[in-house]
Amino acid sequence: xxxxxxxxxxxxxxxxxxxxxxxxxxxxxxxxxxxxxxxxxxxxxxxxxxxxxxxxxxxxxxxxxxxxxxxxxxxxxxxxxxxxxxxxxxxxxxxxxxxxxxxxxxxxxxxxxxxxxxxxxxxxxxxxxxxxxxxxxxxxxxxxxxxxxxxxxxxxxxxxxxxxxxxxxxxxxxxxxxxxxxxxxxxxxxxxxxxxxxxxxxxxxxxxxxxxxxxxxxxxxxxxxxxxxxxxxxxxxxxxxxxxxxxxxxxxxxxxxxxxxxxxxxxxxxxxxxxxxxxxxxxxxxxxxxxxxxxxxxxxxxxxxxxxxxxxx
Amino acid sequence: xxxxxxxxxxxxxxxxxxxxxxxxxxxxxxxxxxxxxxxxxxxxxxxxxxxxxxxxxxxxxxxxxxxxxxxxxxxxxxxxxxxxxxxxxxxxxxxxxxxxxxxxxxxxxxxxxxxxxxxxxxxxxxxxxxxxxxxxxxxxxxxxxxxxxxxxxxxxxxxxxxxxxxxxxxxxxxxxxxxxxxxxxxxxxxxxxxxxxxxxxxxxxxxxxxxxxxxxxxxxxxxxxxxxxxxxxxxxxxxxxxxxxxxxxxxxxxxxxxxxxxxxxxxxxxxxxxxxxxxxxxxxxxxxxxxxxxxxxxxxxxxxxxxxxxxxxxxxxxxxxxxxxxxxxxxxxxxx
Amino acid sequence: xxxxxxxxxxxxxxxxxxxxxxxxxxxxxxxxxxxxxxxxxxxxxxxxxxxxxxxxxxxxxxxxxxxxxxxxxxxxxxxxxxxxxxxxxxxxxxxxxxxxxxxxxxxxxxxxxxxxxxxxxxxxxxxxxxxxxxxxxxxxxxxxxxxxxxxxxxxxxxxxxxxxxxxxxxxxxxxxxxxxxxxxxxxxxxxxxxxxxxxxxxxxxxxxxxxxxxxxxxxxxxxxxxxxxxxxxxxxxxxxxxxxxxxxxxxxxxxxxxxxxxxxxxxxxxxxxxxxxxxxxxxxxxxxxx
Numbered sequence: 001x002x003x004x005x006x007x008x009x010x011x012x013x014x015x016x017x018x019x020x021x022x023x024x025x026x027x028x029x030x031x032x033x034x035x036x037x038x039x040x041x042x043x044x045x046x047x048x049x050x051x052x053x054x055x056x057x058x059x060x061x062x063x064x065x066x067x068x069x070x071x072x073x074x075x076x077x078x079x080x081x082x083x084x085x086x087x088x089x090x091x092x093x094x095x096x097x098x099x100x101x102x103x104x105x106x107x108x109x110x111x112x113x114x115x116x117x118x119x120x121x122x123x124x125x126x127x128x129x130x131x132x133x134x135x136x137x138x139x140x141x142x143x144x145x146x147x148x149x150x151x152x153x154x155x156x157x158x159x160x161x162x163x164x165x166x167x168x169x170x171x172x173x174x175x176x177x178x179x180x181x182x183x184x185x186x187x188x189x190x191x192x193x194x195x196x197x198x199x200x201x202x203x204x205x206x207x208x209x210x211x212x213x214x215x216x217x218x219x220x221x222x223x224x225x226x227x228x229x230x231x232x233x234x235x236x237x238x239x240x241x242x243x244x245x246x247x248x249x250x251x252x253x254x255x256x257x258x259x260x261x262x263x264x265x266x267x268x269x270x271x272x273x274x275x276x277x278x279x280x281x282x283x284x285x286x287x288x289x290x291x292x293x294x295x296x297x298x299x300x301x302x303x304x305x306x307x308x309x310x311x312x313x
Numbered sequence: 314x315x316x317x318x319x320x321x322x323x324x325x326x327x328x329x330x331x332x333x334x335x336x337x338x339x340x341x342x343x344x345x346x347x348x349x350x351x352x353x354x355x356x357x358x359x360x361x362x363x364x365x366x367x368x369x370x371x372x373x374x375x376x377x378x379x380x381x382x383x384x385x386x387x388x389x390x391x392x393x394x395x396x397x398x399x400x401x402x403x404x405x406x407x408x409x410x411x412x413x414x415x416x417x418x419x420x421x422x423x424x425x426x427x428x429x430x431x432x433x434x435x436x437x438x439x440x441x442x443x444x445x446x447x448x449x450x451x452x453x454x455x456x457x458x459x460x461x462x463x464x465x466x467x468x469x470x471x472x473x474x475x476x477x478x479x480x481x482x483x484x485x486x487x488x489x490x491x492x493x494x495x496x497x498x499x500x501x502x503x504x505x506x507x508x509x510x511x512x513x514x515x516x517x518x519x520x521x522x523x524x525x526x527x528x529x530x531x532x533x534x535x536x537x538x539x540x541x542x543x544x545x546x547x548x549x550x551x552x553x554x555x556x557x558x559x560x561x562x563x564x565x566x567x568x569x570x571x572x573x574x575x576x577x578x579x580x581x582x583x584x585x586x587x588x589x590x591x592x593x594x595x596x597x598x599x600x601x602x603x604x605x606x607x608x609x610x611x612x613x614x615x616x617x618x619x620x621x622x623x624x625x626x627x628x629x630x631x632x633x634x635x636x637x638x639x640x641x642x643x644x645x646x647x648x649x
Numbered sequence: 650x651x652x653x654x655x656x657x658x659x660x661x662x663x664x665x666x667x668x669x670x671x672x673x674x675x676x677x678x679x680x681x682x683x684x685x686x687x688x689x690x691x692x693x694x695x696x697x698x699x700x701x702x703x704x705x706x707x708x709x710x711x712x713x714x715x716x717x718x719x720x721x722x723x724x725x726x727x728x729x730x731x732x733x734x735x736x737x738x739x740x741x742x743x744x745x746x747x748x749x750x751x752x753x754x755x756x757x758x759x760x761x762x763x764x765x766x767x768x769x770x771x772x773x774x775x776x777x778x779x780x781x782x783x784x785x786x787x788x789x790x791x792x793x794x795x796x797x798x799x800x801x802x803x804x805x806x807x808x809x810x811x812x813x814x815x816x817x818x819x820x821x822x823x824x825x826x827x828x829x830x831x832x833x834x835x836x837x838x839x840x841x842x843x844x845x846x847x848x849x850x851x852x853x854x855x856x857x858x859x860x861x862x863x864x865x866x867x868x869x870x871x872x873x874x875x876x877x878x879x880x881x882x883x884x885x886x887x888x889x890x891x892x893x894x895x896x897x898x899x900x901x902x903x904x905x906x907x908x909x910x911x912x913x914x915x916x917x918x919x920x921x922x923x924x925x926x927x928x929x930x931x932x933x934x935x936x937x938x939x
Contacts, residue, residue: 011779018780022789026796140920142872144879144892145913148899152910156903163902243785247876251899261788262880265795273795280788288783382838401843409840422835426853436839485839 008292012285019281023274024067028060071278077271079264086271090257090279094242096166097249097256100175101241107180108187108237113230115184116191120199120226121218131188138185147178147251164253175252179244183237187230194229198222228295235291239284242276321394322355323525324379324412324493328388329353331374346597348374349385350549358492361519361526363540363557365533365572369597371549372529376495379527380412381405392493410440413486415515417498419478423470429481430456430466436488451488459484459514476507480514487522494519495527500535512539533576537561542630545569548595548605551624555631565633567610604636612637677929680922687738687919694739698732703887711905722907724898733889734911740890741916744805745870751809752870753863756816761847763817764824774821778814786811787876794882804874804883811873812866819862823855857934864927868920875916891916 042050051057058066070076076086119131154174155163162171198204199222207217237244246258253259257276264272331349348371356362356379364372377383379390381397390397392412398404416422423432434452441448456466459480470478479499486494499515500508516539519526530536536543537557544554545568553566564570571590590609601608607617617636624634673681690697699719700706706718706727714722714730721730763771790807797803824847827833832854836846875892877883884890886897891912898909 014776015780015783018776019784023792026793029796136921136924137917140868140872140924141917142875142879142892142920144876144895145917148895148902148909148913152902152906156906239783240785243788246787246791247880250880261791262882265791265882268795268798270795273792277788277792280785284783284785380838406840406842409838414835414838416835421831424832424836424850424854426850435836435841439839439841439845482835 005292008289012289015285015288016281019278020068020071021064023277024064027270027274076275076278079269079272086275089272090260090275093255093257093260094279096254097242097245097258100172100179100248100254100256101245103172103176104179104183105237105241107176108183109234110184111180112184112187113191116188116230117195117223117226119188119192120195123196128192131192135185135189135192138182138189141182143178143182143247144251146182147174147248150174150178151251164251166254171252171254175245175248175254178248178251183244187233187237190233191226191230194226195222197229198225201225231291231294235287235294238290239287242283243280320357322391323358323360324390324392324527325353325355326379326385326388326390327353329375329378329385329390330387331371331378331383332386344598347371347549347600348597349378351388352546352549352551353388354379354544354551354554356493356525356527358525359519359523360542361528361540363536363543364527364529364546365531365536365543366546367531367594369548369595370546371597372546373497374549375546376414376497376527376529380414380495381408382414407440410436410489411491412493412495413489413491415479415482415486415494415496415499417502419475419482419502420470422482423478425470428467428469429461429473429478430463432470433466433481433484433488436485440489452484455484455488459518474507475503476511479503479511483511483514483518487518490522492523493525493527495529497529498531499528501530501532508535515539533561533572545572548597548600550605550634551632552606552635553633554624555628555633559631565627565631565638566606566635567612567637568606571611604634610637674929676925680925680929683918683922684926687742687922690735691739691742694735698729698735700729700732702728702732702736702889704728704732711901713905714907714911721911722905724905724908725901730908730911733894734915737889737891737894737912738915738919740884740888741871741874741892744801744808744874744884744890745867747805748808748811748870748874749863749867751806752811752813752866753816753859755809756813757820757852757859759813760817760820760822761824761851763821764828765843765847771821774817778817781810781814786873790873790877791880791882794877799882799885801884801888804877808870808873811870815866816859816862819858820855823858824851827851827854861927861931861934864923864930867927868923871916871920871923 074087078084079086079089115131119125119128122128151163151174154161161174162168163174165171204217204221207221208214212220242257245254245256246261248254249256249258250262257279260272261276263269264276329349329352330347333346333348334344350371352371352375354362364375366372374383378385381390381392381400384399392408398408423429430452433455434448437444437448437451453463453466456463461477461480461484465473465477470481473481496515500511503511512535515526518524519539526539528536528539540557542555543557543560544551545560545566546552547568553560553564553569555565560569561573564573568590575590595605601618603619604610604613604617604622607613610617614636620636622634622636624632627633627638706723706729708727709716709719709723710727711725712719712723712727714720716722719729719731721734723729724733759774759777763774790811793807794803824833827850828837833846833851836850837843841850871891874883874890875895878890878892879896881893881896884893886893894912895909895916898905898912901908
């Protein structure tokens with residue numbers, strides 16, 4: 001178990017290093033950072049000074065290491081638009097994004113998991129078919145189409161809710177629904193197949209053949225085992241709490257991190273983009289670690305053995 | 314001097330050792346498993362050396378080492394007196410024309426997506442890609458030689474029976490006219506009724522092509538039928554080696570005696586009592602100290618637990634590794 | 650994220666064709682029909698479109714669907730929605746198809762390299778695959794677009810990086826098991842070069858699995874392209890794509906929802922059709938994929 005977690009922490013660090021490397025490589029490949037950051041009209045002296053200040057004349061490996069150092073100290077540069085610190089710009093948007101994604105996550109869990117379990121237990125029933133059809137729709141309807149459809153129905157046709165902005169809680173309802181419905185469908189499909197897999201296992205059939213009451217078979221044996229794969233997808237959803245909102249925030253003009261990213265990309269505001277990239281990677285890595293930790297509790301094989309570490313590599 | 318030139322062995326090996334390292338987890342402790350340990354052998358042109366032993370005795374690893382598919386950790390394999398090139402090199406690939414393998418599972422050894430005739434000609438396509446026309450004719454000829462019809466040649470592996478598939482594998486192996494063949498349990502996956510046909514075909518082809526063979530099997534009856542000499546393996550080592558007739562008629566090592574007595578067809582009638590092996594089957598990961606066989610040996614002595622016996626000559630072309638054999642020979646003398 | 654080494658036997662197991670298994674469900678037929686229509690439209694978009702997709706008709710601006718001259722209506726400049734839709738289908742499918750081919754080729758090559766070299770190279774490939782799988786691709790794509798700006802070629806290449814890790818894992822797993830005891834090892838033993846083993850033997854044997862994988866990834870590529878274009882960061886005007894049309898049509902959602910609905914419905918139906926076909930192929934050809 002300790003070794004398993006150690007391995008996962010090493011992996012998390014590797015992911016972070018890869019993200020930073022990715023940012024570094026993309027930054028270097030895209031041209032002269034001095035020119036990009038100072039703009040094309042910058043005088044040559046300014047560029048030379050910038051190059052010197054940022055160590056751009058150093059050998060590339062030293063720049064690479066310095067880049068790590070800068071990030072470790074939280075020096076993520078300033079926005080090109082208003083000169084404010086990128087990290088401040090991004091962090092002040094985080095609560096707005098979480099205001100959408102956390103309720104949406106609750107919605108996903110609250111609808112998706114029960115629907116998946118119900119569908120699995122009543123396989124082939126009308127409810128199962130409906131859940132499956134909706135789940136397929138959840139996969140194939142892009143979030144911006146879903147969001148705009150909701151706008152068309154509830155804002156344009158019925159006039160019940162506002163179509164965009166963030167002036168009141170009512171503005172949050174449609175974005176939350178958009179995020180939640182799509183995710184719930186994915187989660188329902190996932191839970192259903194995890195559950196069906198478990199229900200097909202010999203030990204479940206053995207338990208019910210031995211006369212263990214069915215509800216007890218479900219609660220004691222099937223659910224905990226079906227939880228293992230489900231935790232993965234939930235972990236992934238938590239990891240994408242910030243990234244997942246990019247499109248929906250744009251649809252509803254919600255000024256969260258996602259919207260900030262889209263605007264920053266359009267303006268080539270590199271410091272902000274880089275900062276969000278690192279933020280997303282960090283959430284992802286942390287949620288993965290939490291999932292791995294939960295695995296340790298859910299999967300008794302992991303608690304004792306190093307078996308899976310082998311299966312992993 | 315004329316007529317006295319020594320025949321050089323076609324394939325020989327000295328003191329081979331192959332160790333597999335198994336590891337628990339990424340940072341786990343490693344355990345070394347010696348699949349083959351201190352094995353030496355020589356196969357003369359046209360000769361068949363049979364290797365018998367239980368599963369886990371290292372006989373398949375032996376075959377792979379002899380073909381150069383794996384590199385030994387210690388020791389060296391020689392083909393016509395030259396050291397085996399490392400696997401995957403150009404030289405190694407070229408040498409494949411001279412040495413081939415027959416597998417236990419012919420279906421696994423064949424590509425399911427290609428008609429078998431295409432696969433039979435593949436060795437020629439690999440080694441002489443220019444002669445497409447000649448390759449096709451040669452493949453058709455070989456197909457007939459192993460007893461398959463042109464119509465069967467157009468089929469896919471899964472459309473053939475097990476015996477027919479093994480004929481395909483044989484045909485493919487012989488396309489480049491090799492002089493050395495390693496057969497790893499070539500008939501054990503086949504129906505008993507088919508086994509004899511394939512073994513007979515193998516024997517015919519051996520005579521026709523002048524093949525030397527390493528014939529690996531746990532089936533003593535088949536080994537006896539086709540081998541000139543036989544070596545018995547136990548936990549990675551040869552415990553006894555001799556001519557097929559001698560070895561089966563008068564097994565010296567207690568393990569060999571147990572094997573021979575357990576295989577009714579291999580035993581010459583009434584020569585030995587049935588010896589039942591006691592104890593656990595051998596596990597290469599947990600190798601006993603001293604003589605590896607001592608925990609199951611009916612005639613084990615105190616020294617067997619401490620010192621491993623050397624493989625030494627006990628008569629012409631006969632080698633055995635057992636502390637107790639000196640006395641045993643006497644007792645055999647009485648029986649005979 | 651685990652990777653599994655699939656047994657070679659499952660890759661090309663001959664399928665017992667019973668009459669029942671061979672029959673294709675109606676839904677799959679409909680999906681195939683829709684996709685064929687889409688491909689025909691994509692191939693002959695210019696010929697099929699009633700107008701040039703950029704041609705304005707100032708007298709008939711924001712005409713609703715069912716208009717005598719413009720079946721699906723017109724947009725704010727009076728451009729024919731049907732014509733724009735055809736061209737958008739062409740561009741979107743082109744990008745999705747090009748990207749899928751790139752990612753399948755890239756993933757398969759990396760998977761084969763991992764299987765062939767093992768050791769360090771394998772670990773690097775697996776690490777990159779882990780990284781790719783754990784990072785939301787949209788964010789990576791947006792970062793690249795921020796640094797490089799956007800162009801059609803860059804967009805195709807960028808989306809060609811999407812999903813490669815799935816092909817890589819499958820290709821690696823299948824190639825390793827083919828090498829371990831199967832036909833690949835046997836052919837290697839005949840003296841074949843690695844190129845011959847991988848291209849002539851392993852690739853045809855795992856092709857059906859890769860194709861199934863492609864039909865599973867393809868809808869996601871369409872969705873990704875449409876999302877990027879919707880955000881205004883993908884295909885740039887005057888070129889149009891499905892996501893791009895939805896993005897611009899959004900401005901007129903109150904007055905002319907058909908501008909946005911036509912491409913939106915097309916996106917949904919196309920991804921749905923590919924998914925249905927993919928699921929069907931997976932069940933028929935390769936039940937080991939999930």
